[in-house]
Amino acid sequence: MNNLKRTFMSTAFTRTLNYIAGGGAALAICGYVMSESMYTVDGGERALIFDSLANGTKEVVIKPGTHFLIPWVQYPIIFDVRTTPYNIRTETGTKDLQNVMITLRVLYRPDIKRLPFIFQRLGKDYREKVFNSIGNEVLKAVVAGYDAGELITNREAISMEVRQRLVSRSETFGLELDDVSLTHINFGKEYLRAVESKQVMQQLAERAKFVVQKSEQEKLAKIIHAEGEAKSAELISKAMESGPAYLTLRRIEAARDIAYSLARSRNVVYIPGSGNVLMNIGTA
Numbered sequence: 001m002n003n004l005k006r007t008f009m010s011t012a013f014t015r016t017l018n019y020i021a022g023g024g025a026a027l028a029i030c031g032y033v034m035s036e037s038m039y040t041v042d043g044g045e046r047a048l049i050f051d052s053l054a055n056g057t058k059e060v061v062i063k064p065g066t067h068f069l070i071p072w073v074q075y076p077i078i079f080d081v082r083t084t085p086y087n088i089r090t091e092t093g094t095k096d097l098q099n100v101m102i103t104l105r106v107l108y109r110p111d112i113k114r115l116p117f118i119f120q121r122l123g124k125d126y127r128e129k130v131f132n133s134i135g136n137e138v139l140k141a142v143v144a145g146y147d148a149g150e151l152i153t154n155r156e157a158i159s160m161e162v163r164q165r166l167v168s169r170s171e172t173f174g175l176e177l178d179d180v181s182l183t184h185i186n187f188g189k190e191y192l193r194a195v196e197s198k199q200v201m202q203q204l205a206e207r208a209k210f211v212v213q214k215s216e217q218e219k220l221a222k223i224i225h226a227e228g229e230a231k232s233a234e235l236i237s238k239a240m241e242s243g244p245a246y247l248t249l250r251r252i253e254a255a256r257d258i259a260y261s262l263a264r265s266r267n268v269v270y271i272p273g274s275g276n277v278l279m280n281i282g283t284a
Contacts, residue, residue, distance in 0.1 A: 036071035044082040046112055049074050059116050077119060083109045083178050087125060088135035098148040101141055103184035104162065106131065106177055114174035122173065134169040138162055150183055158182065168212055 047062035050073050062076070069076065077161045108127070110118055118126050142162050143151070151158060155193040163180035170177050 017068045039076045048077045090136045090139050092140045092143050093147045096147045099188040101186040107179040111174045118156045118174045138165045
């Protein structure tokens with residue numbers, strides 16, 4: 001009797017454990033299925049749903065939030081739709097056949113409504129495919145219409161022309177450009193040497209021009225000085241002809257200067273006991 005009771009209890013306990021294990025497995029499977037059935041689209045992102053049964057992506061663009069799908073049949077394709085910078089580098093030739101390396105920075109974002117078109121035609125790596133193609137094409141076409149010097153002097157106008165063409169081409173592929181700017185323009189070594197040589201020649205020409213102008217100014221100054229001396233001599237001659245008053249005035253001025261210098265001198269000055277040291281100015 002006891003053995004029968006023990007056997008019954010053991011069987012019941014085993015069945016309970018099997019029920020618990022089965023329930024745990026069922027819960028685990030349900031949890032896995034639920035996790036596979038949910039996906040999250042963060043802010044600044046959009047999603048497309050690829051459906052294996054429909055053999056393609058749906059045309060509906062999913063907004064940010066938590067959403068459901070059919071596991072193993074559908075899966076989400078997440079796109080970043082925020083404004084993103086991208087640099088385009090290309091080497092091209094100018095109108096005067098100078099090689100130049102140009103870096104163009106674009107701020108772009110995909111057109112949300114055209115995300116299905118972008119994915120179906122270009123895939124998720126659409127950025128490199130589009131900009132490496134149309135960017136090089138537009139830069140080469142624009143730069144070929146300008147000389148090397150004009151790339152520096154007309155940089156803003158060139159950047160605007162590149163922007164207009166690039167915006168027009170990007171719209172074809174469903175991309176919107178917020179900003180386009182030329183960030184770097186690097187010329188070849190031969191052009192840089194030519195520019196340096198030209199600058200040296202300009203500096204030498206400016207120096208020679210300065211020397212010529214300086215000599216002309218010195219010549220003019222000598223002429224003016226000589227004319228002044230001649231005019232002064234003429235005035236002195238006329239003053240002396242009119243009477244001795246001018247000479248007396250000059251003697252008084254010279255005596256005043258001598259007296260001022262002697263008063264400020266630290267040296268000991270010996271004055272003769274007789275005679276007039278102030279240039280022998282006569283008394284009235």
